[in-house]
Amino acid sequence: MKAYIFPGQGAQFSGMGKDLYEAHPNAQEYFESANDILGFSITDIMFEGSAEDLKQTKVTQPAIFLHSVVLSKVLGDSFRPDMVAGHSLGEFSALVAAGALSFEDGLKLVSQRAQAMQKACEAQESTMAAVLGLDDNVVEELCEATPGVVVAANYNCPGQLVISGAVDAIEAACEKMKEAGARRALVLPVGGAFHSPLMEPAREELAGAIAATEFSAPRCPIYQNVTTTAVTDIDAIRQNLIAQLTAPVKWTQSIRQMVADGATEFIEVGPGKVLQGLVRKIDNSVEASSATI
Structure with missing residues (x-):
């Protein structure tokens, strides 16, 4: 069974989507529609902007969504998923690709989500940190033992978690992680405590x-x-999308469940190759690759 997976924030790169725009007339329609919906030329920033330009919150999330969804559209009849999943923001791309959301509504929601997250980031100084080389339960226990707001936010693959919370609590938790034997506990250059x-x-x-x-x-x-x-239930999909903002991204658990349910091939749709690398670390018995056109 084929599982299509969609990346989240951090997968952006300068020039993203330009090849799709130049090679596929129907891709051009989606890109131009996105410019109209967003009220600014996101294509200019995606195709010609710097890495710094792409880091703007109002740009990053719509840009990754746009690249992923347009790629799924130009795949045409070859895009026949048996199941889909998306990492954080990628869940919106997955829902559009699977027909649960229209392109227009998906883009509007992603834009609103980005702006709402930015406001929450500005309300309180907060951050995230990557923790490598500790078991999930150890990370969870150390977060609980640290005063202040700090939680496990991204279960990316075994031995690779991201924690999220208030700056002082993250810094204190990182010290505890190192003392417990973490290979690395590194504060990330992000502007907020996502999934906390x-x-x-x-x-x-x-x-x-x-x-x-x-x-x-x-x-x-x-x-x-x-x-x-x-x-597949629409009401459940809605509730899970809402809960996702303050709940952890259980990527390791999702991939394992997809494999248990019959997935044998994972195809990453969108910029970058991060997710297929995580899939291989979670279960190296399955195939993992990028969507190609």
Whole structure:
């Protein structure tokens, strides 16, 4: 069975999507539509902007979504997923690719999500840190033992977690992780504590937008970050999307469940190759590659 997976924030690069735009007339239509919906030329920034330009919150998330969704569209009849999943932001790309959301509604939600997250970041100084070389339960226990807001946020693959929270709590937790034998515990250059309780204002703001958006039953199950299991129910999809902002991204658990449910081939749709690398570390018995056109 084929599983298509969609990347999240951090996969952007200067020049992303330009090859799709130049090679496929239908891709051009999606890109130009995105410029109209967003009210600025995101294509100019994607194709010609610097890495710094692409780091702008209002740009990063829509850009990755746009690249991923347009790529899935130009794959045409060869895009026949048995299941889909997306890492954080990538969940929106997966839902559009699977027919649960329209392109226009998906892009609007992603833009609103990015802006809501930015506001939450500005409300309180916060950050994230990568922890390498510790078991999940050890990371969880050390987070709980650290005063302040600090939680496990991304279960990327065995031995690779990201923690999220208030700056002082993250710094204190990193010291505990190193003392416990972590190979690395490194504060990341991000502007906020994504997938932590500090995203509650963004969760509340996005909840209204998601409730007002029309969803359809997806063509195949989506394995959502919050539940890690196959979901097709529209109401459940909505609730999981809302909960995702303050809940951890359970990527390791999702991939393992997809394999248990029959996935034998994982195809990454979008910029970068991060997810296929994680898949190989989670289960090296399955194939993992990039979508090609």
